[in-house]
Every structure is written in structure tokens, then in C-alpha cells.
Amino acid sequence: WRARRNEAFLNLNGIYKSQMTYRVENGRYGSTFDEIGFEISGATVLDPNTIQSRFYTYTLQPIEVDGIPSANYSAVATGDLDPSDAMLDIIMIESGVIVKN
Numbered sequence: 001w002r003a004r005r006n007e008a009f010l011n012l013n014g015i016y017k018s019q020m021t022y023r024v025e026n027g028r029y030g031s032t033f034d035e036i037g038f039e040i041s042g043a044t045v046l047d048p049n050t051i052q053s054r055f056y057t058y059t060l061q062p063i064e065v066d067g068i069p070s071a072n073y074s075a076v077a078t079g080d081l082d083p084s085d086a087m088l089d090i091i092m093i094e095s096g097v098i099v100k101n
Helices: 002-026
Strands: 043-049 050-052 056-064 068-079 089-094 097-100
Touching: 002 043, 002 056, 002 068
Parallel strands: none
Antiparallel strands: 043 050, 050 056, 056 068, 068 089, 089 097
């Protein structure tokens, strides 16, 4: 399971780096994966804010702060690495802070 979980950490790190680059260039975070130039090789784009890889579904959500659109963002990796339990594996970043469940 660790290798699969590492996939999520690596991709969330890629999202973070793409967002930081986008923010430096545009003064705000990007709203979609296309906007920040992030993709996962071999994955399926379900919509502008959702990418399905082999083990995880990644979602990107812009967050409005004090009336400023895309002043923050969250990115979530959701997977079911162990179907024998009812718990989903969820890893999240928000402006670079990693929270694990």
C-alpha cells in the first residue's frame, strides 16, 4: 500500500509546485488542472477539476478568501487502497499544508 500511497504524495506535490509557479506568475492560484498545467501520465481527465489515476481520484478546488477568487486552493487524493475496510484513503493539501486521514 505504501507505493500506492506514495503515488498520491508525489502527485499532490506536483499540484503544489504547479500552483506555486502559477501563483508567482499570476498573483493567484489556478482554478483548474489545465490552468496550472498539471497532468498525470496515463490518467483520465473526468472534468477540469478531476483527474482519475489508477489508484486515486484527484480533485482541485479553488477557494475564495475575503471576496478574492482563487486566493487559496485545496487538492484532494481519494482512493480505496484496501477494499476490505470501509474507510477511503484521503490525502489533502491546502496551500501546501498536508493533512492525512
